Amino acid sequence: MDLRQITKTYSVTPQIAPEDVATLAQMGVKTLICNRPDMENPPALQAAAIQAEAEAHGIDFVFNPFQGHTMTQDHVDEQHDAVADAEGPVVAYCASGNRSTVVWAFGAAGHVPVDDIIARATSFGYPFEQLRPALEAAAARNKG
Template sequence: MDIRKIDDTISVAPQISVEDVAEAANLGFKTLVANRPDQEEPGQPLMADIETAAREHGLDWVFMPVQSGHITDDDVNRFAPMIRDAEKPVLAFCRSGTRCTVLWALSAARNTPVREIFTKARNAGYDISGLAPRMAQQACEKG
């Protein structure tokens, strides 16, 4: 499992397996967030199976699928309070971890300096510099 720590509250990962859930729990994660829809590609594990494993290992489960490359303001508006209120630390996953990072960055832009967000994402291996205009717009949302 390729876990990439953004900060002490959230880490992201590419697609996890049912077997990875036990490792996530052993590493101390409290909430597992799936930002990937079922059947996005052949061979992908069913989210219901990952949910079952998450619950068996005492993790809170959030299924918040987002279409790759088409993250809307509504998606950010759902993600922001979820991540704020989730029991931490959170492990969010999608196909590559990018979608989760973008959701986090756009929601964090409401309360965190953009430079800090870029640095955290870059340190986790994600270049989100193309999000600068959307992050500026989100900074006006506050919340």
């Protein structure tokens, strides 16, 4: 598992396995968000397998899957609400962590300066400069 702490309470990681959930529970993670559609994974790594482990360890599980080109405002809102409602640290996962960072970024825009969002993402290997115009537009909407 390759956790990348985006904020004090929100981390992303590439795909996890069911056996990783016990480690997350020991770390105090309270909510686990899957941003990866099941069609991208074999059955052993699909959401139901991870969800079963999460629930067995007392971790809330949110299934919010999308591919980069299919992300909608509903995905952004669901992710943002899951993080806001969490009673402790949140970990979101996808194939590389990028998708989980993108969906966080659009929910954070307007609450976190766009320069900070881009810097955080870039520091973890997710170059978001090309998203600046869209993040600035989201920031204007989210402030409204």
